[in-house]
Amino acid sequence: MKLVTAIIKPFKLDDVRQALHEVGIAGITVTEVKGFGRQKGHTELYRGAEYNVDFLPKLKIETAVTSEMAEQVVEAIQRGAATGKIGDGKIFVSALEEVIRIRTGETGAQAI
Amino acid sequence: MKTLKKATFSIGGLLLALAPGMAAAQDELSAGDTAWMLTATALVLFMTIPGLSLFYAGMVRAKNALSVMMQCFAITCMVTILWVVYLYSLAFGDDISGFVGGLGKAFMAGVSTDSLTGTIPETVFSMFQLTFAIITPALIVGAFAERMKFSAMLWFMALWVTLVYAPVAHWVWGGGWLSERGVLDFAGGTVVHINAGVAGLVAALVMGKRRGYPQHPMKPSNLVLTMVGAGMLWVGWFGFNAGSELAADGVAGMAMAVTQIATAAAALTWMFLEWISHGKPSALGLASGAVAGLVAITPASGFVGPMGALAIGFASGLVCYLFVVKVKRSLGYDDSLDAFGVHGVGGFVGAILTGVFVDASFGGAGLEEGVGIGSQVASQFIGAGATIVYCGVVSFILLKLIDAVIGLRVSDEQEEMGLDLVLHDEMGYNLH
Numbered sequence: 001m002k003l004v005t006a007i008i009k010p011f012k013l014d015d016v017r018q019a020l021h022e023v024g025i026a027g028i029t030v031t032e033v034k035g036f037g038r039q040k041g042h043t044e045l046y047r048g049a050e051y052n053v054d055f056l057p058k059l060k061i062e063t064a065v066t067s068e069m070a071e072q073v074v075e076a077i078q079r080g081a082a083t084g085k086i087g088d089g090k091i092f093v094s095a096l097e098e099v100i101r102i103r104t105g106e107t108g109a110q111a112i
Numbered sequence: 113m114k115t116l117k118k119a120t121f122s123i124g125g126l127l128l129a130l131a132p133g134m135a136a137a138q139d140e141l142s143a144g145d146t147a148w149m150l151t152a153t154a155l156v157l158f159m160t161i162p163g164l165s166l167f168y169a170g171m172v173r174a175k176n177a178l179s180v181m182m183q184c185f186a187i188t189c190m191v192t193i194l195w196v197v198y199l200y201s202l203a204f205g206d207d208i209s210g211f212v213g214g215l216g217k218a219f220m221a222g223v224s225t226d227s228l229t230g231t232i233p234e235t236v237f238s239m240f241q242l243t244f245a246i247i248t249p250a251l252i253v254g255a256f257a258e259r260m261k262f263s264a265m266l267w268f269m270a271l272w273v274t275l276v277y278a279p280v281a282h283w284v285w286g287g288g289w290l291s292e293r294g295v296l297d298f299a300g301g302t303v304v305h306i307n308a309g310v311a312g313l314v315a316a317l318v319m320g321k322r323r324g325y326p327q328h329p330m331k332p333s334n335l336v337l338t339m340v341g342a343g344m345l346w347v348g349w350f351g352f353n354a355g356s357e358l359a360a361d362g363v364a365g366m367a368m369a370v371t372q373i374a375t376a377a378a379a380l381t382w383m384f385l386e387w388i389s390h391g392k393p394s395a396l397g398l399a400s401g402a403v404a405g406l407v408a409i410t411p412a413s414g415f416v417g418p419m420g421a422l423a424i425g426f427a428s429g430l431v432c433y434l435f436v437v438k439v440k441r442s443l444g445y446d447d448s449l450d451a452f453g454v455h456g457v458g459g460f461v462g463a464i465l466t467g468v469f470v471d472a473s474f475g476g477a478g479l480e481e482g483v484g485i486g487s488q489v490a491s492q493f494i495g496a497g498a499t500i501v502y503c504g505v506v507s508f509i510l511l512k513l514i515d516a517v518i519g520l521r522v523s524d525e526q527e528e529m530g531l532d533l534v535l536h537d538e539m540g541y542n543l544h
Binding site: 044045046047048049051 | 326332386396397400436438
């Protein structure tokens with residue numbers, strides 16, 4: 001099993017959700033986060049006082065998938081989140097040891 | 113020339129008309145004038161609460177938003193009481209050596225339902241003038257925002273309106289020496305704006321910068337409130353300028369027209385300058401330009417024509433923009449919300465240009481017989497200069513005195529926590 005974590009631009013959430021739905025993903029977790037990468041921050045100006053905002057708002061998406069699904073899921077997120085401009089984000093894929101459904105106690109792929 | 117005479121001494125002149133022996137002909141109440149002045153009085157009070165309060169509250173950090181609103185509100189209440197007790201008399205009582213009014217009208221002595229000032233009830237005149245005495249100290253709040261003790265603020269304002277505002281209002285409008293010298297200040301460019309701006313600058317210098325200024329970001333908490341407040345100031349300013357004619361007549365109409373024109377011109381000037389130099393136009397810039405234009409047209413409003421208003425608008429937008437955005441940063445003092453940069457500088461630009469655009473060749477009401485533009489501008493410099501020096505010196509002494517007795521500033525820790533919580537046990541915003 002794999003845990004797919006993606007950092008995306010907030011306004012692309014709907015596109016990513018739609019793309020994941022199309023490849024059969026049933027659930028994701030979304031968190032509002034801030035950070036910086038190559039995009040850098042932006043500048044705000046108030047009556048000549050210039051402030052640099054280093055951390056930009058992004059969304060973090062997490063979804064647990066079977067190892068076979070991982071590649072498809074990564075492609076779906078990429079398709080949904082890409083604008084071609086700097087700051088589109090990143091996708092991290094990591095090994096996932098165990099998944100447990102709290103209600104039933106099911107484990108492994110069945111719990112995904 | 114009759115209209116010019118009336119315009120020139122709009123407020124002072126009407127008072128002079130009350131002098132014994134001169135009064136008989138004019139002492140008749142005009143319902144039209146009274147109806148307008150009742151309205152204008154409400155409009156000018158509306159400028160301070162809530163207009164200026166919102167304008168300022170949006171520009172400070174969230175932890176201090178309530179404190180500036182409360183300062184404006186408390187000043188409104190305190191100045192009202194002082195006005196009734198003695199301030200009205202100091203400003204508009206019988207002249208003493210051209211410097212200040214006597215105490216004959218203390219406790220509103222002799223002001224009844226039958227008392228008239230020109231063609232309006234004296235109660236209305238007194239309340240109209242009160243709203244000017246309220247907004248002037250409230251404007252100063254912008255200079256020392258986010259760091260002054262509430263108690264010290266009250267002491268300073270009580271002493272300042274007594275020792276600075278009342279005499280200067282008397283000089284210009286109460287039949288004092290500046291009106292005798294022919295200084296033109298229709299609605300208070302000198303009395304209100306230069307006065308408040310200079311006091312603000314002195315307060316910012318005496319008190320020092322906010323902790324962390326200018327290294328740490330001090331972003332406005334809510335520019336939506338600031339835009340709302342700026343809009344209210346603009347609307348209320350019609351009462352301020354057109355009301356200063358003290359009558360519902362043609363001069364009042366022109367004062368309203370030039371107020372609108374100058375404000376729009378100054379706002380656009382600031383917006384485009386920022387657009388050119390920074391690449392984007394900003395809401396705060398647009399609002400700041402509007403206030404600069406309102407300030408600058410104030411002394412000129414009953415004297416200049418539409419083209420003079422256009423010129424004064426452009427000039428004040430340009431000069432205030434350069435001062436606030438470029439010059440202030442390099443000087444390094446911390447006038448938090450630019451009380452001096454907008455009101456002091458804009459008031460000065462307006463005061464001087466009034467002496468130019470009052471001339472009939474620029475479409476103004478025309479100069480007095482035998483007075484040229486040069487000598488009128490010289491008079492304007494004297495009016496502005498006298499106010500700057502007097503206000504600067506007295507404000508400095510008052511601030512040093514209060515600092516020695518009770519201290520002007522909150523502690524570093526209190527400043528860090530925010531004045532809303534440490535001085536008032538409240539929060540302006542409880543969002544979490």
